[in-house]
Amino acid sequence: MVQREKPVIALIGNPNCGKSSLFNILTGLRQQVGNFPGVTVDKKIGATDLGQGTxxxxxxxxxxxxxxxxSTDERIVTEILTHPGNPNYPDFIIYVLDVMNMERHLLLASQLIDLKIPMVIAINMTDIADKEGLKYDSVYLEKKLGVKVIPISCREERNIDVLKNTVLQLIKKNEGIPDTSFHSFSRADIETIEKLKPYLEETNDYRTLLIAHHHDWLKSKSAAEKINIKNLTDQAHxxxxxxxxNETMGRFSKFTPYLRHMQSKDDLKSESLTDAIDxxxxxxxxxPVIFFGIMLLVFQLIFSWSEYPMTWIEDAFVWGEQVVKEFLPDGWFTRLLTEGVIAGLGGIMVFIPQILFLFLLISFLEEVGYMxxxxxxxxxxxxxxxxxxxxxVALVSSGACAIPAIMSTRTISNWRERLITIMVTPLISCSARIPVYTVLIGFVVPAGSIYGFNQQGLAFMGLYLLSIVAALGSASVFNLILKKEDHSYxxxxxxxxxxxxxxxxFFTVKEKVLTFIIEAGKVILVISIILWFLASYGPKADMAQAEKQAIQLAEDRNLDETSSEQLLASLKIENSYAGHLGKFIEPVIRPLGFDWKIGIALITSFAAREVFVGTMATIYSIGGTEDEATVRERMAAEVNPITGRPVYGFATSLSLLVFYVFAMQCMSTLAVTKRETKSWKWPVIQFIYMSLMAYTGSLLVYQILG
Amino acid sequence: MRTILDLKKGESAIVEQFIDESLSCKLLTMGILPHAKITMVRVAPFGGAFYLKLNGLNVAVRKNEAATIIIKD
Structure with a gap:
């Protein structure tokens, strides 16, 4: 056993038993989400006051x-409970059981009893049972199972104090270990247990048997131990x-009769209501029609709800930059702070409204049972x-952001299906692409309506459809290439x-938003600072030349102070490292209809795609504005000096749009893919295939239409 | 030998046994046991999955999973 200052209480139960509700009630705002070591399974932990200062x-x-x-998620429970040396091995278990599904939920309860860890059983959802007139006899169950049974309701926060106090008393008195074992092992099982127990130096029969079953994936066993365990279990046949x-059937046949004694279950209202809805x-x-209707409504709500908060956040960061600029002396540090750090932070925060509302709606649908x-x-x-x-769930979530979406694939138990989902999720158009689409769509589709629909709105939908088709198409390709492995369920x-x-x-949304801020935030912030450096500094001679030229031009054209500053900024970015990079890649992107200015924007988009808009504003010297309409006006006026035609013509703009639909321009997503797949191989493949798709797609568009 | 696949929409039957051993472990764990009365509620819109109901449990299983559940005649 691990020695600790505070006892650790594990909440265990079947899916949908209301365990998370109890966790939220017990821990409130003191909860933290981390990871179990070595696996990407969320570890939720939080302190609770049991009373009397404990x-x-x-x-x-x-x-x-x-x-x-x-699944990987479920394995963690077995992993911890079969290894008393595990840092998360509980001192006490609260088993949460749904009274409406008591029979099935008794299976795991009976298994835990045989592990002889101090525990209580909390019968949850008693409010629904009371409304339905469903009887349960907790005293009888307590007698039969040999552990304390407490009826509670998380919905009404009923009896939570009683539960806490019972746990407190049992912990204080070092009690709560189930009196007797539940299951009687078969002769074959006993033989295996007897063989293995001395080798494992185990004291508990059921734990020994579980190790016999699961040793090949248990992290607590070394490779050498695994071989020895395998040999011993083979010897015992x-x-x-x-x-x-045998074990599962044996357990069911023992506790099913309890239910007949305890519960009378006629036609339940909640069940017939569910049947009617379904x-x-x-x-x-x-x-399917209702599903698509709901999804349209969800995205409609997200965009209309987040419009104002997004403007407020943008304005707040612009104001923040100005304040800092005013109070600090001009110099590289102030510029790093305003153009690098504050602008980078703003780029993260601006997405919070959309992500918040999407997860609010998705977790609502999940919570009621629709998903x-x-x-x-x-x-x-x-x-x-x-x-x-x-x-x-992942594909819908990636409409806001691929990062939480990729993390939501953890519920897919088949590794191959999960991997394919992770690989194609970033193709779905996320919120960072929207500002780019907004700027460019006007160059491709004129304003106006067709059959009563807004033409540009339809084009927007077309881009979303294209992204969905691309995701499903790529999935099919992965499906053909990747080797089929074990069975999927x-x-x-x-x-x-x-x-x-x-x-x-509330807690789900909070967790998802925090994940986004932390996971995406740290990457976006670092890249913003690097890009700020690349865009602000360049070879010394070039930069000096740019400054001279700007002063000269400003004098010639008789420009006012603001305009000459913007001109200077524009010439500076042209001669900066970013500008050199843009010119360096120009030959490669020329066949797509892009010039070096777009090249710079493609590079800066690696922080987050929406940086495109800000970069365009700087390049075309319209100052610190991020307003999409202003940027678009200036871009529309841009003329190719050689051909004399607008740079953002139909072909180039469409080609650029297609590029943004397909391209993998999000470092944070690659970092999350790396973490979830635990290898560099998959993010590298993801980057390559998406870039290839973007390049070929744009090439085709421009070469055919240009 | 009849399986869940032979049930019409809304029809019920008693589970007799399972064909696939490793799948049966998972079915048993969810409370799908021999002698349980099981109802085929409906097939999914794009086919391939079955909405089953037994003893207060609504469960979705794939066609190949349902095919391993043998029912009494």
Missing amino acids: YADVLDLPGTYSLYPN FESIKSQI NVITHRIFG SRAVFMFDKLFQKFGLNGRSI LMMELPIYKPPLWKNI
């Missing part, structure tokens, strides 16, 4: 149906699957592309519809 750390473990896990089937929502024809229906409906369709029904519970718990939504 604090404990509450650990929210991933929901699982049993100690025989199906241990058959993992048979043993698991008759429409998962209908063959209405189902699992969407998974059910689209599973087959997605399988054709090598994806999984669960990929739909769907097998997913469709929980009954429930009114949402706003507290849960």
Whole structure:
């Protein structure tokens, strides 16, 4: 056992048991999200006051149906519980059980009892049971299982104090270890346990058996130990699957009779309501139509809700830059602070409204139970592309930002399907592309309406469709190339519809937004500073020349102070390292219809795509404005000195749009792909294939239309 | 030998046993046990997945998963 100042209480339960609600009630704002070492599984932990000045750390473990896990998330539970030396091994377990699904939820409870860790069982959702007239006998269950059973309701925060106090008393008295074992092992299991126990120096029979089942992936066992365990279990003629089937059936046949004694279950209102809703929502024809309707509404709401907050955030950062400029003496440090750091921070913060509203709506849909229906409906369709029904959550989320979207793929248990989802998710047009589309779309499609629809609006939708087609198309290609491995499952519970718990939504949204700020933020900030350097400094002689030229030109043209400053900025960026880079790549991007100015913008877009707009503003010397309309006007006036035609003609603009739809221009996404796939291989492939698509796409557009 | 695939929409049957051992582990874990009464509620809009109902549990399974559940005649 690990020695600690504060006891660690693990929350364990099946998916949809209300475990996270209990976690949110117990820990409130003291919760933190981290990672379990070596795996990308969220580790949620937070302190709780048990009363009488005793604090404990509450650990929210991933929901699982049993100690025989199906996914990486679920494995962490078995990993921790089979290894008392694990830093997260709990001193106490609160098992959360949904009274409406008591039979199934007793399986994991009975397994935990056999591990002999101090525990209590919290019967959750008793408010729904009371409304439905569903009876449960916690005293009877307590007697049968040999552990304390406390009925609670997270929705009404009922009996939470009783639960806390019970846990406190048991921890203080060092009690709570289940009195007796639940399961009687088969003869074959006993033989395996007897063989393995001395070698593992184990004291617990069930833990020994679990190690026999899972040793080949348990991190707590070394390679040499794994071989020895394998040999010992072979000697005992241990058959993992048979043993698991026997155990599960044995457990069910022991506790199923308890339910007959305890519960009377007739037709439940919540169930018949769910059936009625599902008759429409998962209908063959209405189902998909309703889904697309909901998605249109979701994105409509996101854009209209975030319009004002985004303007406020932009204005606030512009104001901040001015204030700093006013109070600090002019010099490289002030410019680094304003043009590098503050501008970089602004570039991160401006996306918060869209990301916040998207996750507010998605977690609302998830909380009421809708998302699992969407998974059910689209599973087959997605399988054709090598994806999984669960990929739909990632693909929808990436409409805001690919980073939280990629992280949401953790629920996909099949590695291959998860990998393909990760690889294609960044193709879906995210919020950072919107400002770029807004500037460029006017050069491709004139304002006006067609059949009552706004033409530019339709073009916008076309770009989104193109991104979806590109994502599904690329998925099919990965599906052909990647080797098929182990079996993939769907097998997913469709929980009954429930009114949402706003507290849960609040914490989910907060977590996603913080993830974005931290994950994307640190990368964007560093790159902004590098790009600021590249755009502000250049070879000494060139920069001096640019300054001289600017002064000369300003005098010749009789420019006022602002205009000459903007002219200087424009000439400076042309002669800066970024300008040299832009000119250096010009021969490569010339066939796409791009000049070195666009080249600079492509390079700076690596911080975040929307930096395109700001860069254009600087290059075309219109000063510190980020206003898309102003930038567009100036770009429209730009003429190619050789041909005499506008630079942003139809072909170049469309080519540039296509480039932004496909190109991988987000370092933060690559960093997250690296972390989630635990290898450099996949982000590198992601970067290469998306860049190739962008290049070929733009090349085709420009060569055919130009 | 009939499986879930032979059930019409809205039809119910009693589970007898499973064909695939490793899949059956996962089905058992979710409470899909022999002797349980199971109802085929509907097929997914694009096919391929089944909406099943048993003992208060609504569960979605793929066609190849459903094909491993043998039902009593």
